[in-house]
Each structure stands twice: as C-alpha cells, then as structure tokens.
Amino acid sequence: MMATVTGVRVLLSLSRSLMMQQSFRLIPLKLASTCLSRRLCSISSVSKQPAHPENDSLLDNLIQMGVDVKMVRQRQPGVLRKVLTNEKGLTQFLQEKGASDKVIASIVSRYPRAITRSIEHLKQRWKLWRNVLATDAEIVSILDRSPESFFRSSDNENLEKNIAFFISLGLNNKDLHRLLTIAPRTFSNSVDLNKQMVELLVDVCADLGGKDPVQFTKTVISKNVYILIRSTKRVKTNIENLRASLNLNNSELLALLQGNGVEILNLSNEYLKKNSDTLQQKLASLGCQKDDTKKLFISYPRILYIRTKTLNTKLDCLLKEGITIKQILEKPKVLDYSTQNIARRLQELQRVGYDFKTNGINILDSSRKRFDAKIGKLAALSDN
Numbered sequence: 001m002m003a004t005v006t007g008v009r010v011l012l013s014l015s016r017s018l019m020m021q022q023s024f025r026l027i028p029l030k031l032a033s034t035c036l037s038r039r040l041c042s043i044s045s046v047s048k049q050p051a052h053p054e055n056d057s058l059l060d061n062l063i064q065m066g067v068d069v070k071m072v073r074q075r076q077p078g079v080l081r082k083v084l085t086n087e088k089g090l091t092q093f094l095q096e097k098g099a100s101d102k103v104i105a106s107i108v109s110r111y112p113r114a115i116t117r118s119i120e121h122l123k124q125r126w127k128l129w130r131n132v133l134a135t136d137a138e139i140v141s142i143l144d145r146s147p148e149s150f151f152r153s154s155d156n157e158n159l160e161k162n163i164a165f166f167i168s169l170g171l172n173n174k175d176l177h178r179l180l181t182i183a184p185r186t187f188s189n190s191v192d193l194n195k196q197m198v199e200l201l202v203d204v205c206a207d208l209g210g211k212d213p214v215q216f217t218k219t220v221i222s223k224n225v226y227i228l229i230r231s232t233k234r235v236k237t238n239i240e241n242l243r244a245s246l247n248l249n250n251s252e253l254l255a256l257l258q259g260n261g262v263e264i265l266n267l268s269n270e271y272l273k274k275n276s277d278t279l280q281q282k283l284a285s286l287g288c289q290k291d292d293t294k295k296l297f298i299s300y301p302r303i304l305y306i307r308t309k310t311l312n313t314k315l316d317c318l319l320k321e322g323i324t325i326k327q328i329l330e331k332p333k334v335l336d337y338s339t340q341n342i343a344r345r346l347q348e349l350q351r352v353g354y355d356f357k358t359n360g361i362n363i364l365d366s367s368r369k370r371f372d373a374k375i376g377k378l379a380a381l382s383d384n
Contacts, residue, residue: 052081061087066105072112079112087115093122094143097136103144111147117154124156131163132176142184149184161191169198170218179225186228200232204239208254216258224262237269245276246297247290261301278308282315286325300332313339321346323356334364345371352378 058080062069065087072080079085087108094104108114117125129139129150143150153159166176179186186194198217205216221227227235242261243253257265264272276297283293296303303311314335318328328334334342345364349356352375354363363374 054080055083058085068109071109076112085115086118089119090115093119097140099140107143107147111151114147114151117151128156128159132180142181146184153188158190159187162187162194165191165194175222183225183229194228196232197228200236208250210254219258220262226266230266234269235265238265238272241273246294256298264301264304272304275304275308282312288325292329296329296332303332303335314342317342323361327361331361331365334361348375352382
C-alpha cells in the first residue's frame with residue numbers, strides 16, 4: 001500500500017513540475033518537442049531500410065545455377081541476405097547423388113534454405129534416408145517433388161528417433177518406404193507430435209471396443225500414409241461426424257476406419273460434413289432409405305470425396321439413361337469415372353442399343369480396353 005501511495009506522489013510531483021516548466025519556459029519545451037519529433041522521424045526512416053542488403057555474390061551464384069531468384073524472394077527472402085551459404089557445396093553433393101542441374105535449380109528455387117545446410121548435415125541426413133530407401137535415385141526423386149521434406153528440418157536426431165519410433169509400432173520397411181516416398185513431412189514432425197496421433201488412434205480403437213489397438217494403429221497408418229501429417233483435432237472431429245451422420249455402431253465404425261474409410265479422415269471437417277449431409281438429402285429425394293445410404297457409405301466411402309455439384313451431375317446423367325438408383329447403389333464405383341467419361345460411355349451404349357435393365361451397369365465400370373472391345377462386339381451383333 002505504501003509503495004502505491006509513494007508512486008502516486010511521485011507522479012503528482014512530476015506533473016506539477018511539468019506544469020511549471022510550461023508556464024515559465026514554453027519556448028524551450030517546444031524546441032525539445034521539435035527535436036524529439038525529428039529524432040523519431042530519423043529513427044523511423046532508418047528502420048524502413050533493410051538491416052542487411054542482399055548478398056550480390058550469392059545472387060550471381062544462384063543465377064549461374066539457373067535458380068529462379070524471383071521465386072526465392074517470394075518464399076524465403078532472408079536467405080539472400082546471408083553472408084555464409086553453401087550453394088556450391090550443395091550443388092556438388094546433389095550432383096554426386098545423380099541430380100541434374102535443372103533439378104538442383106528447381107529444389108533451391110522452391111526451398112531456398114537448402115543452401116544453408118552444411119555438407120556434414122547433408123551426408124548424415126542422406127544416410128538416414130538411405131536406411132529406408134534403396135537407392136539415391138529415389139531420394140533425388142522425392143527432393144525434386146518435395147524439397148521441403150528433406151531440407152525443412154535440420155534436426156537429424158529427430159529424424160533418427162522418428163524412424164526408430166515407427167519401427168517400434170511394427171511398421172516394416174515397406175511401410176516406412178511408402179511414408180517417406182508419399183508423405184515425407186511425417187519425418188519432419190517432432191516425435192512427440194507423431195506420438196500424439198498414435199495415442200489418439202489407440203484411444204479410438206479402445207473406445208470402439210477394438211481388441212488390438214497396436215494392430216489397429218498400424219493398419220490405419222499403413223492404409224493412410226497422410227494421417228500423421230493431419231491434426232489430431234481434424235481426425236477426431238471427422239470420426240465423430242462419421243458416427244453421428246451415418247448412425248454407425250462401434251463395430252461398423254471400427255471396420256470402416258480399418259478399411260477404405262480411413263482415407264476420408266484426411267478431408268477437412270467442413271467438407272466431410274457438408275458432403276455427407278448433401279448426399280443424404282440427394283439420396284432421400286431419390287427414394288432411398290437411411291439404411292441404403294448407410295450401406296453406400298460403408299461400401300464406397302470415397303463417395304465423400306466427390307464434390308456435391310459433380311456428384312449430382314453424374315447421378316442425373318446416369319438416371320436420365322434409365323439406370324435406377326438401386327443399380328447405382330449396388331455398383332457405386334461407376335461414380336469414380338469423370339462426368340465426361342460417363343457421358344461418352346452412355347452415348348456409345350445407347351448407339352448399340354444396350355439395355356441396362358436387362359444387362360445391368362457392370363459394363364460402365366470396366367477398363368477402357370474392355371469397354372471398347374464390348375462395344376465392338378455389340379456393334380457387330382446389331383449390324384447382323
């Protein structure tokens with residue numbers, strides 16, 4: 001309390017002092033204010049200037065390498081102001097691994113911080129990747145497609161720990177190969193972040209009455225290599241939405257998540273819910289019962305990937321040709337094909353007098369070669 005009172009007294013004293021100065025020395029105060037204003041403006045103008053200009057020598061080297069400097073400025077401009085970089089060492093290292101000059105230039109253009117990695121770091125990281133991948137060419141291919149996956153993290157110890165963690169889950173070398181090839185960012189995650197997703201999957205399995213959470217987790221990761229780069233919030237919310245919107249019991253949801261349904265956990269929460277709701281409304285308008293819709297989701301969960309407008313167009317296209325909704329529900333994979341492909345096939349089948357009511361719609365879900373061969377036979381029969 002005394003400290004507060006003392007502080008207030010000090011402030012009052014300073015206030016009275018300033019008032020007296022304003023009464024007797026107005027001009028000096030104005031001058032001081034003007035000087036202070038000028039100094040602030042001077043500081044402000046200096047702060048607008050970049051602390052360090054771009055490294056001209058580095059710019060010349062990058063241009064000679066064929067790097068898109070404009071892209072570098074957009075993505076990681078701070079790299080161009082560094083005094084010490086390793087673009088020449090990186091180039092030589094990647095060339096020795098089989099990367100072409102064009103690939104190297106593309107890698108640096110898209111992930112400029114690659115030139116800040118030391119040779120020792122590159123060698124160690126490459127060795128760790130080779131513990132999973134069979135050849136240098138495979139690594140070069142991944143770097144060409146996703147340079148961030150290799151250069152984003154400078155923590156080789158974390159990469160090594162992640163590999164050991166995935167092996168402890170029972171993932172074999174084939175699984176690790178797919179993870180590193182298709183979703184390499186998984187290995188840039190902290191081990192703790194990957195553990196959080198694994199813990200969530202273990203809990204989901206237990207909550208749904210699963211008998212083997214470890215096997216469940218392994219299966220989910222093997223079937224959906226992207227799951228470890230999704231947030232636990234997204235995955236948890238999608239599981240809850242699936243259960244609620246489809247009215248799935250525990251065993252049905254568990255089977256869906258261990259099967260093809262696991263991939264739809266990648267979708268954003270909003271997209272999944274919107275597609276689920278609108279599809280149910282569309283099917284209801286076509287006379288489908290809730291059980292029919294549920295069976296469709298379970299047998300063909302990829303239908304939730306298809307945009308609402310696109311799906312409606314495909315359904316309308318098929319129904320217009322006399323195909324029933326029941327036939328579509330029994331053979332939903334026909335919806336995998338593009339709208340143009342479906343329309344073209346329907347047109348060709350109509351030309352040869354194909355009867356969907358008698359012959360079914362399996363022909364729509366066949367390879368291009370088999371479809372063309374079938375059309376040829378039907379056309380020959382109609383000519384006779």
